[in-house]
Amino acid sequence: MTHQIELIINGEHYELMVKANKTLLELLREDLDLTGTKMGCGTGDCGACTVLLDNRPVNACLVLAVEARGKEIVTIEGLAQGETLHPLQQAFIDHGAVQCGFCTPGMILTAKALLDNNPNPTEPMIRRAIAGNICRCTGYTKIVKAIMAVASR
Amino acid sequence: MAEYKVIGQNLPRVDAQDKVTGRAKYSLDIKLPRMLSGRILGSMFPHAKILKIDASRAKRLAGVKAVITADDIPDVRWGFILKDRTILAHEKVRYIGEPIAAVAAIDEETADEALELIQIECQELPAIFHPEEAMAVGATLIHEELHSYTAMGEIIRKNNVCSHTVIQQGDIETGFSGSDEVFEDCFTTQMVHQCYLEPHVAVCDVNHSGNLTIWTSTQSPFFVRSELAETLLMPISKIKVIPLNVGGGFGGKFGILLEPICALLAKKSNRPVKIVMTRKEEFTTANPRHPTIMKLRTGVKKDGTLVARAATLIYDTGAFAGMGPIVSCNGAKFITGPYRIPHIMINSYCVYTNKTPANLCRGAGSPQATFASESQMDIIATKLGIDPLELRLKNGVEEGDMSSTGQVLHGVGFKGTLRLASQKAPWVPHKPDIYQGKGIGCLQYETGTLGSSCCIRLNEDGTFALIIGTIEIGQGSTTILRQIAAEGLGVPVEAVNTAIGDTDIAPYDMGTGADRVTFSMGNAVLVAVRDMKAQLFQIGAMLLEANPDDIELQDGKIIVRGAPERGIPLSDLAMACHMLKGGPILAKGSYLAEEPPFNTQSIKGGFFPSTPAPTFATQIADLKIDPETGQVELLKITAAHDVGFAINPMAVEGQIEGGVVMGGGYALSEEIIFDQGKIINPKLADYKLPTALDAPQIEALIVQERSLTGPFGAKGVGEPGAAPTAPAIANAIYSAVGVRVKDLPITAEKLYWALKHNVSVQPSAISGQQNKAIGDRQKNLAPDL
Numbered sequence: 001m002t003h004q005i006e007l008i009i010n011g012e013h014y015e016l017m018v019k020a021n022k023t024l025l026e027l028l029r030e031d032l033d034l035t036g037t038k039m040g041c042g043t044g045d046c047g048a049c050t051v052l053l054d055n056r057p058v059n060a061c062l063v064l065a066v067e068a069r070g071k072e073i074v075t076i077e078g079l080a081q082g083e084t085l086h087p088l089q090q091a092f093i094d095h096g097a098v099q100c101g102f103c104t105p106g107m108i109l110t111a112k113a114l115l116d117n118n119p120n121p122t123e124p125m126i127r128r129a130i131a132g133n134i135c136r137c138t139g140y141t142k143i144v145k146a147i148m149a150v151a152s153r
Numbered sequence: 154m155a156e157y158k159v160i161g162q163n164l165p166r167v168d169a170q171d172k173v174t175g176r177a178k179y180s181l182d183i184k185l186p187r188m189l190s191g192r193i194l195g196s197m198f199p200h201a202k203i204l205k206i207d208a209s210r211a212k213r214l215a216g217v218k219a220v221i222t223a224d225d226i227p228d229v230r231w232g233f234i235l236k237d238r239t240i241l242a243h244e245k246v247r248y249i250g251e252p253i254a255a256v257a258a259i260d261e262e263t264a265d266e267a268l269e270l271i272q273i274e275c276q277e278l279p280a281i282f283h284p285e286e287a288m289a290v291g292a293t294l295i296h297e298e299l300h301s302y303t304a305m306g307e308i309i310r311k312n313n314v315c316s317h318t319v320i321q322q323g324d325i326e327t328g329f330s331g332s333d334e335v336f337e338d339c340f341t342t343q344m345v346h347q348c349y350l351e352p353h354v355a356v357c358d359v360n361h362s363g364n365l366t367i368w369t370s371t372q373s374p375f376f377v378r379s380e381l382a383e384t385l386l387m388p389i390s391k392i393k394v395i396p397l398n399v400g401g402g403f404g405g406k407f408g409i410l411l412e413p414i415c416a417l418l419a420k421k422s423n424r425p426v427k428i429v430m431t432r433k434e435e436f437t438t439a440n441p442r443h444p445t446i447m448k449l450r451t452g453v454k455k456d457g458t459l460v461a462r463a464a465t466l467i468y469d470t471g472a473f474a475g476m477g478p479i480v481s482c483n484g485a486k487f488i489t490g491p492y493r494i495p496h497i498m499i500n501s502y503c504v505y506t507n508k509t510p511a512n513l514c515r516g517a518g519s520p521q522a523t524f525a526s527e528s529q530m531d532i533i534a535t536k537l538g539i540d541p542l543e544l545r546l547k548n549g550v551e552e553g554d555m556s557s558t559g560q561v562l563h564g565v566g567f568k569g570t571l572r573l574a575s576q577k578a579p580w581v582p583h584k585p586d587i588y589q590g591k592g593i594g595c596l597q598y599e600t601g602t603l604g605s606s607c608c609i610r611l612n613e614d615g616t617f618a619l620i621i622g623t624i625e626i627g628q629g630s631t632t633i634l635r636q637i638a639a640e641g642l643g644v645p646v647e648a649v650n651t652a653i654g655d656t657d658i659a660p661y662d663m664g665t666g667a668d669r670v671t672f673s674m675g676n677a678v679l680v681a682v683r684d685m686k687a688q689l690f691q692i693g694a695m696l697l698e699a700n701p702d703d704i705e706l707q708d709g710k711i712i713v714r715g716a717p718e719r720g721i722p723l724s725d726l727a728m729a730c731h732m733l734k735g736g737p738i739l740a741k742g743s744y745l746a747e748e749p750p751f752n753t754q755s756i757k758g759g760f761f762p763s764t765p766a767p768t769f770a771t772q773i774a775d776l777k778i779d780p781e782t783g784q785v786e787l788l789k790i791t792a793a794h795d796v797g798f799a800i801n802p803m804a805v806e807g808q809i810e811g812g813v814v815m816g817g818g819y820a821l822s823e824e825i826i827f828d829q830g831k832i833i834n835p836k837l838a839d840y841k842l843p844t845a846l847d848a849p850q851i852e853a854l855i856v857q858e859r860s861l862t863g864p865f866g867a868k869g870v871g872e873p874g875a876a877p878t879a880p881a882i883a884n885a886i887y888s889a890v891g892v893r894v895k896d897l898p899i900t901a902e903k904l905y906w907a908l909k910h911n912v913s914v915q916p917s918a919i920s921g922q923q924n925k926a927i928g929d930r931q932k933n934l935a936p937d938l
Contacts, residue, residue, distance in 0.1 A: 002404065014242075030184075031180075033184070034175075035175070035178075035182035036174070036175015036176070036183075037175070038179075038181070038350070038351070038400070039181060039352075039429075040350045040352070040400075040432075040837075041352075041432045041837050042431065042432070043432065043836060044837040045432075045836065045837035046350060046837055048350055075175065076173075076174065076175035077174070077175045079174070080174055084775075085173065085174070086169075089173040089174065090173075092169070092173050093165050093166070093170060093173060094165060096163070096165070096803040096804065096806070096807050098166060098168075098169045098172045098173060099401075099627035099628065099629070099807055099811065100173030100177065100349070100351070100398070100399065100400045100401040100626060100627025101168065101171075101173075101177050101348065101398060101400070101484040101627065102349075102350040102351045102400030102401060103175055103350050103416075104172050105173075105175050108173060109552055113475070126845075127845040127846050127848075128845075128846060129803070129846075130846050131844040131846045132844075132847045133845075134350065134837065134842055134844065135349075135350070135845075136347075136348050136350055136401050136403070136811070136815065136842070137401055137627045137807070137811045138807055138810060138811050139809075139810035139811045139812070139813055139814035139848055139851055140810075140814065140844075140845040140848045141806075141810040141848070141850075141851050141853075142523070142803075142806075142807060142810065143845070144587075144845065
């Protein structure tokens with residue numbers, strides 16, 4: 001059974017037909033080719049597929065596309081303003097917070113949601129906020145530093 | 154290091170911009186027209202004879218385009234060390250999850266439905282889950298034809314032991330009789346998974362001429378190509394492996410896994426096929442770290458001098474050998490730690506069981522051995538009343554000392570790591586709090602070798618293309634090799650572009666692993682740099698009508714020494730070459746380290762007895778324990794690593810920090826738990842990976858005792874990070890609460906029971922109902938352990 005949904009992704013308005021069991025992750029990656037959103041487990045355990053749904057970080061693999069009806073979604077592709085990177089993107093580069101890069105999109109979006117709500121979080125608050133985003137490469141040290149650097153501005 | 158302009162600097166990664174914007178492409182992102190989804194049917198039984206496979210109903214299902222079983226594919230056995238496995242199970246299955254059949258269909262749902270329609274009749278055989286049972290006389294054979302398998306090198310094998318390594322120095326009995334105290338301990342470690350974030354993915358496309366193109370999440374494209382050629386009975390030249398970003402590897406993506414199945418489905422369906430492994434399949438079938446049983450007997454003098462060590466190491470390799478024989482050999486090589494021990498007798502066994510085949514996982518056998526060796530160092534220190542740091546300083550190797558195989562060690566920064574870590578941690582003898590503790594863990598490892606080659610081409614705008622087949626799995630090689638090239642050429646880093654080529658284009662490289670890329674490929678880059686410069690100087694000399702010996706490269710121009718005003722910009726030179734002589738200016742470099750001399754009598758049935766550049770590390774753990782729950786909270790890890798020379802210190806820190814957190818997970822929480830051969834927690838949530846909340850503060854410290862042969866003195870750093878952490882934590886727990894846990898992981902539950910019984914643990918004392926996993930591993934061990 002398919003449903004018609006309308007939603008906004010990275011500021012663009014979409015009208016789409018989706019199957020009832022299609023996840024938001026499948027919609028983004030497979031139908032819209034927004035492959036910046038990654039898939040690490042498909043069960044909501046790793047956070048690689050994190051996107052912002054009405055400014056809240058969600059695991060796109062656990063959200064049905066139909067649940068996103070009428071909502072606004074931001075993926076990693078929608079973060080930079082033209083050539084200018086979002087301060088978090090730049091900080092991740094400058095602080096060496098990127099290694100394999102597979103957790104990076106989800107990690108940055110989770111951090112963005114945190115800073116949008118609380119521009120001056122403490123380190124424990126940052127660690128708590130990104131606890132749902134697994135990174136196997138960096139040991140989190142430089143990721144936390146990058147987020148702190150943006151927070152302290 | 155003012156003498157260098159490009160290396161030694163924290164340059165940002167070349168791939169970072171694409172990675173933070175979502176542009177970076179991984180195999181997972183590949184989508185081709187008419188592409189099918191592939192799925193694999195795994196065995197339900199740990200050990201069984203296959204009587205009949207009926208796939209006819211699956212073949213008839215609408216949307217199914219190809220179904221394959223062992224009958225449809227070449228009957229070829231493959232394996233790096235021992236050719237002991239087939240692409241799909243043939244006649245027998247040896248572990249739960251072993252691929253038996255595969256389907257390609259229009260979507261994953263249809264493929265999954267088809268898998269359910271495949272009927273398999275099996276006759277169950279007795280299964281063995283414990284390696285000591287597998288080694289017992291009369292045990293069921295997991296590979297009846299072990300002796301007929303083709304093997305690499307002189308491998309010692311018997312019954313269920315697929316490889317036995319012996320390392321011997323001095324005279325062990327003399328050593329023990331000359332010792333004042335002898336310590337006997339048994340340590341056990343669990344199976345863990347690399348848990349790279351990107352699952353294994355393969356996409357295959359076969360064209361009308363039968364040429365196979367493959368996009369795959371691999372650390373080793375050339376390896377994938379040769380193993381595919383071998384298993385599919387195809388010429389190497391008809392296979393092209395296209396490199397992409399890899400979302401982490403840590404050893405788990407070395408060599409083939411999904412690739413031949415995917416290729417066969419693509420061939421049979423005549424359409425592109427993509428297979429993405431589920432997390433459950435990752436845990437069940439994809440290359441975890443070997444669980445071990447390690448019995449150590451160590452003789453020491455009263456003053457703490459190490460005299461003798463005998464060790465029996467058992468590496469449980471599961472159903473197939475994989476790289477297991479190298480892993481268990483590494484255990485034998487490094488069980489002596491970074492210490493002088495004149496008399497050693499090590500037996501290391503790689504043993505088949507009916508479990509998931511283990512393979513390479515960050516440190517390849519050394520994290521296990523390091524846990525045992527470093528835990529026992531503290532047991533010795535406690536008994537003799539010597540400070541653990543002093544004991545290590547007393548016995549630690551220095552320049553000119555020998556490895557366990559009799560290789561003379563050069564560029565030895567071990568004591569530098571001990572001093573720096575103990576100064577920064579700081580190492581203080583007194584305890585700050587009743588439930589707080591500090592512990593040390595040390596490591597000796599190696600920089601891997603094998604061949605690397607590359608090309609450098611001068612572009613028409615005067616910049617250089619560094620053409621390599623080295624895969625970036627996150628470690629930073631693309632950036633680091635570019636830095637090495639720019640430094641060597643004497644140009645700004647922006648003037649070098651790293652181009653990672655597919656296997657049709659790039660020169661051969663053995664792959665990303667074994668701490669070998671910076672060392673081997675870095676050296677190959679320097680060879681190519683010399684070739685490039687020689688060619689530039691030849692052509693420059695012709696154009697400038699000078700002697701090549703008088704030509705220099707300065708600020709992007711070719712000049713005659715002392716006369717920079719007559720210089721020719723490299724861009725002009727590149728074009729002039731095309732017009733006058735014929736281009737392009739293409740340099741090549743290759744490197745294969747010489748095997749350093751070692752004592753050939755010291756090792757039997759082993760691999761890589763000597764390697765070019767030893768590496769060292771000291772980590773100090775600060776932690777506190779909640780006595781009510783047994784939960785360990787890591788406060789800080791101070792990690793000093795001897796990396797020879799840090800080409801990019803920020804990247805080196807990143808390797809150390811990532812390693813430390815992986816080591817922390819190994820120490821405290823991570824474990825693949827089996828029940829009768831079936832994994833009961835094949836899910837990231839139940840497996841318990843460290844999150845940002847579990848990760849401690851990390852102080853990454855770089856010691857630079859240059860290697861004689863590394864590029865600018867550099868050695869490897871990727872693998873060691875994760876190895877000394879677990880013993881540092883175990884030793885810190887002992888210092889905090891006086892409880893010695895010899896079995897990883899040291900879960901809150903395990904520590905809680907230990908504290909409650911107030912015993913210096915004794916894994917067997919807390920086996921049984923309280924912790925089934927320990928019970929399984931410690932079964933049949935001596936009761937005094």
